[in-house]
Amino acid sequence: xxxxxxxxxxxxxxxxxxxxxxxxxxxxxxxxxxxxxxxxxxxxxxxxxxxxxxxxxxxxxxxxxxxxxxxxxxxxxxxxxxxxxxxxxxxxxxxxxxxxxxxxxxxxxxx
Amino acid sequence: xxxxxxxxxxxxxxxxxxxxxxxxxxxxxxxxxxxxxxxxxxxxxxxxxxxxxxxxxxxxxxxxxxxxxxxxxxxxxxxxxxxxxxxxxxxxxxxxxxxxxxxxxxxxxxxxxxxxxxxxxxxxxxxxxxxxxxxxxxxxxxxxxxxxxxxxxxxxxxxxxxxxxxxxxxxxxxxxxxxxxxxxxxxxxxxxxxxxxxxxxxxxxxxxxxxxxxxxxxxxxxxxxxxxxxxxxxxxxxxxxxxxxxxxxxxxxxxxxxx
Numbered sequence: 001x002x003x004x005x006x007x008x009x010x011x012x013x014x015x016x017x018x019x020x021x022x023x024x025x026x027x028x029x030x031x032x033x034x035x036x037x038x039x040x041x042x043x044x045x046x047x048x049x050x051x052x053x054x055x056x057x058x059x060x061x062x063x064x065x066x067x068x069x070x071x072x073x074x075x076x077x078x079x080x081x082x083x084x085x086x087x088x089x090x091x092x093x094x095x096x097x098x099x100x101x102x103x104x105x106x107x108x109x110x111x
Numbered sequence: 112x113x114x115x116x117x118x119x120x121x122x123x124x125x126x127x128x129x130x131x132x133x134x135x136x137x138x139x140x141x142x143x144x145x146x147x148x149x150x151x152x153x154x155x156x157x158x159x160x161x162x163x164x165x166x167x168x169x170x171x172x173x174x175x176x177x178x179x180x181x182x183x184x185x186x187x188x189x190x191x192x193x194x195x196x197x198x199x200x201x202x203x204x205x206x207x208x209x210x211x212x213x214x215x216x217x218x219x220x221x222x223x224x225x226x227x228x229x230x231x232x233x234x235x236x237x238x239x240x241x242x243x244x245x246x247x248x249x250x251x252x253x254x255x256x257x258x259x260x261x262x263x264x265x266x267x268x269x270x271x272x273x274x275x276x277x278x279x280x281x282x283x284x285x286x287x288x289x290x291x292x293x294x295x296x297x298x299x300x301x302x303x304x305x306x307x308x309x310x311x312x313x314x315x316x317x318x319x320x321x322x323x324x325x326x327x328x329x330x331x332x333x334x335x336x337x338x339x340x341x342x343x344x345x346x347x348x349x350x351x352x353x354x355x356x357x358x359x360x361x362x363x364x365x366x367x368x369x370x
Contacts, residue, residue, distance in 0.1 A: 023184035026151045079143065079154040082183035086214075087192040091178070094210055098174075098198060099167060101225060105207050107170040107200050108228065 002045055006055045009038035013062035020066035020073070028070045035063050131204050133271045133344050135369035136164040136173055140345065144179070146358040156181045156191060158360060160266075160346075162367075165198060173201040175263050189216040197263035204268050209261035209288075224261060224288065231255055235291050251291060259286040259293055269298055269336075270344040274316045284323075295323035301332065303340055308347040310365050314340040315347060327353060342370035 013035035019028045039059040046053055140160040145152040161176045179193040193215065198208040211222040221238035237249040260268065265285050272283065282299040301317040315337040322328040333352040338344040345368065349360040 023188065024148070026148050026153045029151065077184075079157070079182040079184075081157050081180050082186040082190070084180055084192070087178065087180065087194060090192075090212055091176075091194055094194065094196065094212060095165070095174070098196070098208055098210065099165060101208055102165065102167045102172060102198060103169070105167070105170070107172070107207070 002042070002049075002053075005038050005042050005045065006053070006059075009035055009042060009055065009059045010062075012038065013059045013066070016066040017062050017069075020069040025070050025073050028066055032063060032066055032070070035059055039063065131202055131271055133342065133369060134162055134173070134175075134204070134267055135367070136162050136201070137367035138162045138369065139364075139366045141363045141365075142360045143363050144358060144360050147356050152359060154182060155185055155358075157363075164201070171201065172198045172207065173204075174198055175267055177263055177266075191215050195263050197261050197267075199264050199267070204264055204271060206260055206264040209263065222290070228257075231257060233288065237291075253288075253291050255288060255293060256286050259288050261288050265296060269318070270338060270346070272298075272344075274300060274318075274338065274344065275340070287322075294325060297321050297323060299332075301335070304337065306337055306348060308362055310345075310347065310362055313337075313347055316340050316344070343368045 012031040016028050016031040016035055019025060019031065039056055042053065042056050042059065046056065138161065142158040142160070143154050144156040144158050145154045147153075157180050159176075159178045159180075161178075163174045163176070165172045165174045175197045177193075177195040179191055181189065181191040185191075191214070194210070194212040196210045197206045199206045205228065206224075207226050209222075209224040209226075211220070213220050219240045221236075223236040224233040225235075226233050231254060233253050233255055235251045235253055237251070238246055239249075240246050265287050268285065277300045279300060279302045282297055285296045285298065287294050287296050297320070299319040299321075301319055303314060304317045305312060305314045316339075318336045318338065319332040320328060320334045320336055321331075328334045328351070333350075335350045336346055337348040338346050345362070345365050346360075347362045347365075351358055351360070
């Protein structure tokens with residue numbers, strides 16, 4: 001039981017940490033909550049056993065790091081548009097091409 | 112005589128309704144699109160709606176341009192650089208040329224419709240890229256209905272509707288041409304609502320949008336658009352539900368408005 005909780009706790013804490021450093025940081029919440037709950041479960045189990053496994057500290061450390069990263073990114077990251085040079089070029093090309101096509105068109109007031 | 116007068120009145124009102132009173136050249140609307148990810152909305156792209164005047168030797172047209180660009184952080188995962196444009200009559204918003212130039216995560220497609228309203232047809236051109244990077248073209252002549260429009264000019268036509276005359280529950284159908292096929296878009300006026308936006312607190316017309324016989328935009332008031340209840344009818348907020356999730360479109364800025 002204890003081993004399973006440690007393994008699952010570590011897996012979810014590591015997933016949370018990995019997600020928090022990627023642009024998918026909003027998805028961190030779910031593994032973060034799971035890791036936190038498993039950390040607490042481990043804490044109570046070890047309290048009963050009167051043992052002090054290091055795993056609790058590591059799980060909570062990973063949870064704190066990923067939570068801090070997620071909060072930091074949510075607060076300070078302003079969305080920024082990437083390179084639009086190619087789009088602007090396509091835009092200009094399309095406009096020039098459209099002008100040529102539209103040269104033959106005469107606006108009909110009926111439509 | 113009475114009947115003739117009635118017909119003249121109807122024709123006059125139809126003609127009057129068709130006049131563009133909302134959209135001017137030089138308008139620029141910027142939106143932020145977000146997608147629902149594990150219950151949290153994440154900003155994914157910037158959407159721009161711009162209008163400009165295009166002059167040819169014979170006439171002046173209004174260019175309606177919509178572009179979508181993913182934010183920098185998403186470019187490595189799924190880069191979107193989409194461009195939609197429609198060249199319309201500035202007075203009636205009738206389209207003459209439509210172009211869709213999309214690049215989505217390595218997928219490229221170009222569609223062009225050249226309208227011939229008198230013959231009720233379009234000359235369509237499709238350009239796509241093969242797996243080995245070579246482009247191929249397909250030319251088609253497609254028969255269309257008298258009121259068929261592309262998606263961009265329809266979007267602007269919705270803004271040009273006399274919503275102030277409508278009562279909750281009223282709906283209007285638009286025939287949209289997408290991928291050489293005609294689809295019916297139903298726009299239903301729900302009610303008036305005041306919402307907070309980045310351009311201030313606005314009284315808005317709440318509209319429900321659905322596609323007839325399609326799974327993409329289902330008709331149970333789950334796709335909503337809020338247009339400001341003024342003469343500009345600026346789309347300030349939109350909520351949509353698609354088979355792969357849900358999202359929102361929020362206005363960031365609006366400049367160059369007509370009224």
